Amino acid sequence: MITDFSKTNSIFNQFLSEIRDAKIQKDRMRFRRNLERVAEIMAYEISKTLKYSEKEITTPLGEAMMNTIDDEIVLATILRAGIPMHQGLLNYFDKADSAFVSAFRNHTSDEEFDIEVEYCASPTLDGKILVISDPMLATGNSLASVYKVLQKYGNPKQVHLVFGIATEQGLNLLEKKLPKSTKIWVGAIDDEMTAQSYIVPGLGDAGDLAFGEKV
Ligand SMILES: O=P(O)(O)OC[C@H]1O[C@H](OP(=O)(O)OP(=O)(O)O)[C@H](O)[C@@H]1O
Numbered sequence: 581m582i583t584d585f586s587k588t589n590s591i592f593n594q595f596l597s598e599i600r601d602a603k604i605q606k607d608r609m610r611f612r613r614n615l616e617r618v619a620e621i622m623a624y625e626i627s628k629t630l631k632y633s634e635k636e637i638t639t640p641l642g643e644a645m646m647n648t649i650d651d652e653i654v655l656a657t658i659l660r661a662g663i664p665m666h667q668g669l670l671n672y673f674d675k676a677d678s679a680f681v682s683a684f685r686n687h688t689s690d691e692e693f694d695i696e697v698e699y700c701a702s703p704t705l706d707g708k709i710l711v712i713s714d715p716m717l718a719t720g721n722s723l724a725s726v727y728k729v730l731q732k733y734g735n736p737k738q739v740h741l742v743f744g745i746a747t748e749q750g751l752n753l754l755e756k757k758l759p760k761s762t763k764i765w766v767g768a769i770d771d772e773m774t775a776q777s778y779i780v781p782g783l784g785d786a787g788d789l790a791f792g793e794k795v
């Protein structure tokens with residue numbers, strides 16, 4: 581199941597427009613905060629798919645019966661560009677555990693690269709709701725490599741993937757590499773990629789815009 585937020589008019593698209601806007605994204609703090617804001621909206625939508633049960637809450641004046649979340653959630657993200665969206669998800673799923681995985685493009689030529697995953701810190705995923713966030717899904721190779729590593733940590737009850745911008749090519753790869761039940765939440769799906777596998781029109785290099793150019 582893919583939910584494409586660009587298909588519905590909402591404040592979400594205002595935030596994503598600012599994230600894409602070459603002038604506005606020069607404000608690094610606003611760029612990070614906008615990624616956080618889109619992830620907050622996605623967290624709210626994901627929350628509607630979770631398991632709830634009624635609990636008795638003691639107020640200063642009595643007892644209120646409230647439906648609250650029973651599921652255990654693990655929020656995983658891909659370093660570095662995933663950090664602002666991870667924070668957005670954490671702002672809403674504040675009781676969740678976190679998993680951090682590194683992935684980078686190790687170029688063998690200008691246009692070819694392998695994905696190197698060097699670092700993974702994760703709790704057990706058995707029976708949990710696993711939410712993996714990344715602002716960009718281009719070829720899909722980073723996400724597929726990260727999911728392969730996370731599989732060593734257990735079998736989640738449900739996997740959610742959260743992307744700012746994705747491509748059809750990336751989504752097609754994930755259809756082959758992730759469980760059929762995976763729910764995908766995406767801000768927009770763009771048509772093209774450059775020869776260097778950057779999304780067009782996309783937004784540029786999300787990691788560099790959030791944290792500065794790396795050498
Ligand atoms: O779908 P793919 O073709 O694998 O590309 C997407 C990956 O590229 C970006 O990270 P990047 O490698 O630029 O690392 P960074 O976060 O350190 O900038 C992005 O955050 C994804 O993880």
Ligand SMILES: O=c1cc[nH]c(=O)[nH]1
Pocket residue numbers: 661716718777778779780782783784785786787
């Ligand atoms: O367009 C892209 C593709 C990969 N990583 C990015 O940050 N941007």
Ligand SMILES: [Mg+2]
Pocket residue numbers: 661785786787788
């Ligand atoms: Mg980058």
